[in-house]
Amino acid sequence: xxxxxxxxxxxxxxxxxxxxxxxxxxxxxxxxxxxxxxxxxxxxxxxxxxxxxxxxxxxxxxxxxxxxxxxxxxxxxxxxxxxxxxxxxxxxxxxxxxxxxxxxxxxxxxxxxxxxxxxxxxxxxxxxxxxxxxxxxxxxxxxxxxxxxxxxxxxxxxxxxxxxxxxxxxxxxxxxxxxxxxxxxxxxxxxxxxxxxxxxxxxxxxxxxxxxxxxxxxxxxxxxxxxxxx
Amino acid sequence: xxxxxxxxxxxxxxxxxxxxxxxxxxxxxxxxxxxxxxxxxxxxxxxxxxxxxxxxxxxxxxxxxxxxxxxxxxxxxxxxxxxxxxxxxxxxxxxxxxxxxxxxxxxxxxxxxxxxxxxxxxxxxxxxxxxxxxxxxxxxxxxxxxxxxxxxxxxxxxxxxxxxxxxxxxxxxxxxxxxxxxxxxxxxxxxxxxxxxxxxxxxxxxxxxxxxxxxxxxxxxxxxxxxxxxxxxxxxxxxxxxxxxxxxxxxxxxxxxxxxxxxxxxxxxxxxxxxxxxxxxxxxxxxxxxxxxxxxxxxxxxxxxxxxxxxxxxxxxxxxxxxxxxxxxxxxxxxxxxxxxxxxxxxxxxxxxxxxxxxxxxxxxxxxxxxxxxxxxxxxxxxxxxxxxxxxxxxxxxxxxxxxxxxxxxxxxxxxxxxxxxxxxxxxxxxxxxxxxxxxxxxxxxxxxxxxxxxxxxxxxxxxxxxxxxxxxxxxxxxxxx
Numbered sequence: 001x002x003x004x005x006x007x008x009x010x011x012x013x014x015x016x017x018x019x020x021x022x023x024x025x026x027x028x029x030x031x032x033x034x035x036x037x038x039x040x041x042x043x044x045x046x047x048x049x050x051x052x053x054x055x056x057x058x059x060x061x062x063x064x065x066x067x068x069x070x071x072x073x074x075x076x077x078x079x080x081x082x083x084x085x086x087x088x089x090x091x092x093x094x095x096x097x098x099x100x101x102x103x104x105x106x107x108x109x110x111x112x113x114x115x116x117x118x119x120x121x122x123x124x125x126x127x128x129x130x131x132x133x134x135x136x137x138x139x140x141x142x143x144x145x146x147x148x149x150x151x152x153x154x155x156x157x158x159x160x161x162x163x164x165x166x167x168x169x170x171x172x173x174x175x176x177x178x179x180x181x182x183x184x185x186x187x188x189x190x191x192x193x194x195x196x197x198x199x200x201x202x203x204x205x206x207x208x209x210x211x212x213x214x215x216x217x218x219x220x221x222x223x224x225x226x227x228x229x230x
Numbered sequence: 231x232x233x234x235x236x237x238x239x240x241x242x243x244x245x246x247x248x249x250x251x252x253x254x255x256x257x258x259x260x261x262x263x264x265x266x267x268x269x270x271x272x273x274x275x276x277x278x279x280x281x282x283x284x285x286x287x288x289x290x291x292x293x294x295x296x297x298x299x300x301x302x303x304x305x306x307x308x309x310x311x312x313x314x315x316x317x318x319x320x321x322x323x324x325x326x327x328x329x330x331x332x333x334x335x336x337x338x339x340x341x342x343x344x345x346x347x348x349x350x351x352x353x354x355x356x357x358x359x360x361x362x363x364x365x366x367x368x369x370x371x372x373x374x375x376x377x378x379x380x381x382x383x384x385x386x387x388x389x390x391x392x393x394x395x396x397x398x399x400x401x402x403x404x405x406x407x408x409x410x411x412x413x414x415x416x417x418x419x420x421x422x423x424x425x426x427x428x429x430x431x432x433x434x435x436x437x438x439x440x441x442x443x444x445x446x447x448x449x450x451x452x453x454x455x456x457x458x459x460x461x462x463x464x465x466x467x468x469x470x471x472x473x474x475x476x477x478x479x480x481x482x483x484x485x486x487x488x489x490x491x492x493x494x495x496x497x498x499x500x501x502x503x504x505x506x507x508x509x510x511x512x513x514x515x516x517x518x519x520x521x522x523x524x525x526x527x528x529x530x531x532x533x534x535x536x537x538x539x540x541x542x543x544x545x546x547x548x549x550x551x552x553x554x555x556x557x558x559x560x561x562x563x564x565x566x567x568x569x570x571x572x573x574x575x576x577x578x579x580x581x582x583x584x585x586x587x588x589x590x591x592x593x594x595x596x597x598x599x600x601x602x603x604x605x606x607x608x609x610x611x612x613x614x615x616x617x618x619x620x621x622x623x624x625x626x627x628x629x630x631x632x633x634x635x636x637x638x639x640x641x642x643x644x645x646x647x648x649x650x651x652x653x654x655x656x657x658x659x660x661x662x663x664x665x666x667x668x669x670x671x672x673x674x675x676x677x678x679x680x681x682x683x684x685x686x687x688x689x690x691x692x693x694x695x696x697x698x699x700x701x702x703x704x705x706x707x708x709x710x711x712x
Binding site for chain 1: 619627
């Protein structure tokens with residue numbers, strides 16, 4: 001496996017075009033294993049596009065993305081899901097399935113009983129043990145988010161991305177999430193895209209900043225917000 | 231009505247000339263001398279009592295039918311009767327769908343240019359019958375009914391230039407409209423009219439001398455010289471035989487000699503209608519299954535990347551949706567023989583329903599697919615599901631609630647449209663109903679029962695669709711954003 005200080009996530013020279021716009025411009029970024037890593041920036045700075053590209057949902061026009069040394073674009077979907085997971089801003093749970101089925105669908109189709117058991121025990125760990133047979137319509141926003149986290153973590157990815165995780169949460173749930181993310185950091189590399197400074201201060205000591213599609217700063221969270229009002 | 235039927239006549243003529251040309255290029259194998267017990271396929275309208283009609287037990291009866299059987303016996307071949315609409319019957323003959331017409335077709339110069347007639351097997355003539363109390367046929371606006379495709383309309387125009395001529399597909403409908411007073415009179419065969427006055431309580435009487443005298447023969451398609459010669463000889467032999475004298479006397483020589491029932495016997499009519507209902511279920515069910523299978527292929531193509539193939543599929547779907555089902559059915563049944571593809575009436579109907587419904591179902595599938603949020607595809611992808619797994623386990627299950635009600639509506643529409651298959655002689659519910667009415671002259675009761683039988687299929691489907699809509703309305707499953 002990787003030596004302990006080898007980068008867990010390496011983006012090099014990523015360019016993304018969307019709808020005729022050049023939204024990510026030559027971004028290179030290296031994340032070493034450790035505390036949750038924040039990607040900050042104003043709306044439209046290209047954060048989500050960079051995240052989509054890193055997660056393999058969007059093919060960049062140029063550049064490479066590696067997780068634990070492996071090329072994200074060179075592996076098939078099943079393998080990629082073991083390299084990186086993504087918790088969407090709107091969670092994108094499957095509305096026709098129960099809580100448990102949301103978590104066990106991929107393990108079942110991929111014939112991975114260990115992932116299935118992991119998913120079900122994660123649900124209990126995250127306080128959703130009572131809700132496993134409910135439909136997802138009945139859940140609160142915070143509960144939905146935890147189902148989405150369990151769904152991704154069941155597959156044991158090396159990196160777990162979050163897209164604006166605090167956007168739909170009230171302050172209390174946001175604080176709970178921040179402490180959950182710090183706990184998760186012990187077993188997995190967490191990367192968070194957000195522009196919510198208060199929330200980020202609760203979980204992420206380090207990160208990088210995008211503006212106009214370019215990487216403009218990297219370092220401690222204090223540094224990222226020091227030179228701007230952001 | 232009259233414009234539609236005229237368009238229909240034009241289409242039939244066009245198709246007839248097309249297939250006639252095709253036939254010249256490739257000689258029909260049936261032109262060879264008949265071998266063994268290959269049946270002689272005899273076309274007739276089944277709506278021309280007492281010459282040919284269907285009795286309540288479902289059997290073809292009448293003067294033409296008995297004469298045709300005698301002709302077949304002379305030829306040493308069994309008769310296979312095919313009931314076809316009169317206005318499409320020549321096209322069917324020219325397309326090779328039938329071998330001969332033994333259905334009281336008058337020998338005319340115009341027809342003789344397209345087909346070859348035997349010597350006459352009987353002579354009759356056109357007679358104007360006028361409804362009681364509407365005596366002056368010369369007045370403008372006098373409404374006279376004739377059967378589309380007969381020679382009567384021509385002669386009637388000359389005799390009554392002021393009359394309004396209304397064309398019908400069958401004699402039965404004309405008599406019904408005279409009975410209810412929608413028509414002032416009708417022109418029909420002298421013998422038929424006399425027979426009807428004896429059989430029915432029709433309030434009308436012959437008016438003046440016959441418009442003309444008509445000779446009735448048996449037409450064959452061009453190029454069928456051997457068959458024509460055999461038929462002509464057989465007609466000659468039969469007309470000189472005691473059998474013919476007896477036959478003619480039985481139908482026309484003595485009053486009310488025919489055995490056709492005019493009373494409604496439910497015990498006989500209901501099994502016929504039930505048989506028609508089963509055929510309706512079969513034709514529309516098979517057609518819809520075919521349509522469902524095709525619609526998946528179409529929807530895949532319509533949702534794929536832009537390409538000439540997608541453009542072609544989209545144009546085909548639009549064409550099917552923009553043209554009447556009846557025209558599509560005729561194109562398949564009467565048009566395809568011109569390029570060498572012969573479909574049975576049943577197969578043509580199943581194929582037409584399949585093609586027609588696939589266009590609508592494909593649009594429904596496409597709409598339902600596009601209604602699934604993009605995030606669902608993305609979530610499935612980040613979880614490592616393949617495209618097929620994502621479609622099967624994530625996308626399709628979410629499409630079904632939104633699809634069920636509109637698919638049921640399309641199903642109901644196609645079950646009803648399958649009635650149109652009656653015009654190409656598929657013995658489904660509507661055609662069976664028309665046959666029963668042809669024998670009983672009781673349209674109100676029979677059509678009421680027929681409507682009820684259609685409702686037995688369609689109403690449960692509609693109720694089911696409504697229940698599903700209501701349930702999903704409550705659950706908020708349709709168009710839900712997770």
